[in-house]
Amino acid sequence: MAFASMSHPYWCIHLQAILIFCITLLWLQYTRVASASGNDTDYLALLKFQESISSDPYHVMSSWNASNHFCNWHGITCSHKHQRVTGLKLRGYGLRGVVSPHLGNLSFLRNLNLDNNSFYGEIPAELGRLFRLQNLTVRNNTLKGDIPINLTRCTEMRQLVLSSNSLTGKIPLEIGSLNKLERLSLFTNKLTGQIPASVWNLTSLLFLTVGFNNFEGSIPEEIGHLKNLSFLSIDGNKFFGELPSSLYNLSSLTVISVASNQLIHGTLPNNLFSNLPNLQVLNLDGNQISGSIPTSITNASFLQTFDISDNYFVGKIPSLEKLKHLQWLNLAGNILGNNFNNDLDFIKSLKNCSELEVLGLANNNFGGVLPDSIANLSTQLVQLAIGGNNIYGTIPATLGKYTNLIALALGFNRLTGTIPASFGKLQKIQLLELGENQFSGEIPISLGNLSQLVELSIPKNNLEGKIPPIFGNWKYLLFLYLSVNNFTGDIPFQDLSVSPLSKLLNLSHNSFNGSLPVEVGALKNLGTMDISENYLFGEIPETIGECISLQNISVLEYLNISFNMLDGEVPTEGVFRNASAISVVGNNKLCGGISELHLKPCPIKLNQQSKHRHLKFSVIIICVAVCVSLLLSSILVIHWRRKENKTSSSTAPTIDQLSKVSYQNLHSATEGFSTINLIGYGSFGSVYKGRLESEDKIVAVKVLNLQKKGAHKSFISECNALKNCRHRNLVKVLTCCSSIDYKGQEFKALVFEYMSNGSLEEWLHMDAESLDHQPRTLGLDRRLNILYDVASALHYLHYECEQPVVHCDLKPSNILLDDDMVAYVSDFGLSRLISTFNGTSNKQNSTTGIKGTIGYAPPEYGIGSEISTQGDVYSFGILVLEMLTGRRPTEEMFKDGLNLHSYVKAAYPNNLWKIVDSVLLPMQVQEKTKSAMEEISIEEPILKHPNEEKAIHSLFGIGIACSVESPKERLNMMDVTRELNRIRNAFRSCE
Structure with a gap:
């Protein structure tokens, strides 16, 4: 009966409910344990990461909230079984913040990708706890500091991509423990030292990219152990010696890029391309490699890029007819050719290179006529540069077929005839350079069709006639260089006035006549x-x-x-x-x-006086108004000064009567001199950023540390030095404060214009995070402008001030930069005024015994010589050398008689590229190959700026001449500013 009752549907239902309840309890217990040990940990780690993000411009993290399970948050991948985070990918969203160390708690994480954001700070060592991590890629951020040694504990690592940051230090020796590593990408950082020997034992390595750092040493034969290596990029470092022979036995290589190093001597093996049958890119630009081009190149059927520019290759060019995939062929800047008629015969073999885009043959020893086969190249041609050779004859009109050309450079040859009218078909052309040939005739009117033209350069030819009315068609023209020809007629300013001409207009040494029209004013x-x-x-x-x-x-x-x-x-x-x-x-x-x-x-012309009677009447009215205003102002100033003299505490009589601000104002402006607003240190105090409410203006407040010996005199000196000095490259003192603080202590401060871009020291040597978390680089043009600004300020101080001033402490930290990167000389705490009485020079010292900063102060100050303007010149010379080499004069290497001056002089003039700051070498990143592993990219040098080498050479010369030991042999600042102006004009004319 009991069994019968159990079979009743009622009992079945209850039994099922009990079973479901029990299972639910077990599941809840399990999930609680799992959550406590795993899911909650992941959840909290992600929340901490979210807290570290200060800017999310695309709102990609808006889904990171409690209404969604974290596995559904944007960029998160979880395992299906345990619901643990295995992937965090937030690539290219412009996120700004630090990389949270809490990511080290994501113990199931395999892939971490934070590429192309604005993360700053250091890579947290806690990431070394991620023992399952396979891919770490954080390129194109502003991360700084060393590569954490702890990362080498992630023994499952396949990809370690840290490129395009500001990392410093050396590659950890322990990196050899990552024996599964397939890709190591460190290019574009500030890493130093040698490549650890353990790297050559990473036999799984496929991609090694360490370009654009400060690595040095030679490439050892042990690189041959990397049997699977496909991609090698070491561009833009300081590697020296020959390329190891074992490199040529790595048949898996598709890319070898070693440009812009110090690889010297030696020749390439003749069978190079036979041993490397898969090679697609060979980039040797900017070294000192010599010898002939290997004949095995004739069979390099996969080759896409062959760049050996700026080396010492000689001889004849082999046939390239089998290179059907060739896109970039740059042979410029060598000694190729023999000045024979058949030097350019190899151009015929390029007929089959249907993908060719760049052909660079400039600055070699090619002779003969430009062959007709030049018209049989790929119609994809974008750049054609053949200048700087000994080519003669006429230009084939068939060059007009290359309608995709952006740059055509044929200058510095012996070409004759007329400029082909067919050039008018080159409607994408931006640079047309034909200077220093023997062209005759007129400028073809068809050139008016070149609507994209940016630079037209045809100086030093035999062109003649009037300039056709075509300038108005060039809406992007920045450079026009037509000097040293035989042009006649009026200068067509009417046409030029509608162009954006802003860099250069050089029409000198012609036969133009007529007058300057009013339209010249449109060239603003x-x-x-x-x-x-x-x-x-x-x-x-x-x-x-x-x-x-x-x-x-x-x-x-x-x-x-x-x-x-x-x-x-x-x-x-x-x-x-x-x-x-x-x-x-x-x-x-x-x-x-x-x-x-x-x-x-x-x-004085009477008719002119009557003609401009109305104008003069207006001027009189204005003058009267100005005089009245000045009179009233004078009365007010006198009244204010008398009142102030009665109420203010006395200060040193040598301090000029600057308008003053109260301690309370400055305390409020800097939020109580908060460390948050501390932006730097001067010679005798601290500098704070603040906002003066009365002026509604951001300022820099230099608070003197009056406990430091010499601070009082520094305050007086800085006031006296700046009271009558007004120059656009001198930091402007807005006001001062000489008062008592809230503790009853004496307080002195100077208030200056705030410089948003900080000091030159930060741009040359410090990490990007120091001010604005943005990448910081100074190209040659900016360095040249900064040097000119500083020289102009010193020229003014030495020669144009009412009383000459010697700065005495010129160095990068005392040079400030505004929004437009205009440089300002600051910190006159050590300056001296020089007055002359009856022909005798009298130096007014500011602080006894202090004459500048070690490394920048001239040697004569160290033996007790009096200060002089030549001392500033020495400091300026050291500054020039520091800006060109990237080395401080106080680096450890400068000892035992070696200093920055002698270090540079030993390399001058023939070996400057061994010591020049690598940042000054122009580079570009190009996609060269594709792989399943996301984007594989390579940075390789572009053709150097036409006048860059001359500019750098000249600047080094100035730096050496200014920093010689004998003060009498140094240049003066008048000569320096004149020479810098010449260099700038020459450099800009070829930009």
């Missing part, structure tokens, strides 16, 4: 204009003043109108106020101008 942004050595006449139009309306931001810097037949009055405003910025010599009918031009005074 022009950087350099040279129309000298022509037959211009007439008055200079007043509208030329409009060309320099932006002079304060260095838009127009030099005007050369010398040796014409101009007449009339020279203006005294704008660029005409600065004699060093203009040249008007050789125009005998000019008059007026500033006294430094030494022109005769202009006669």
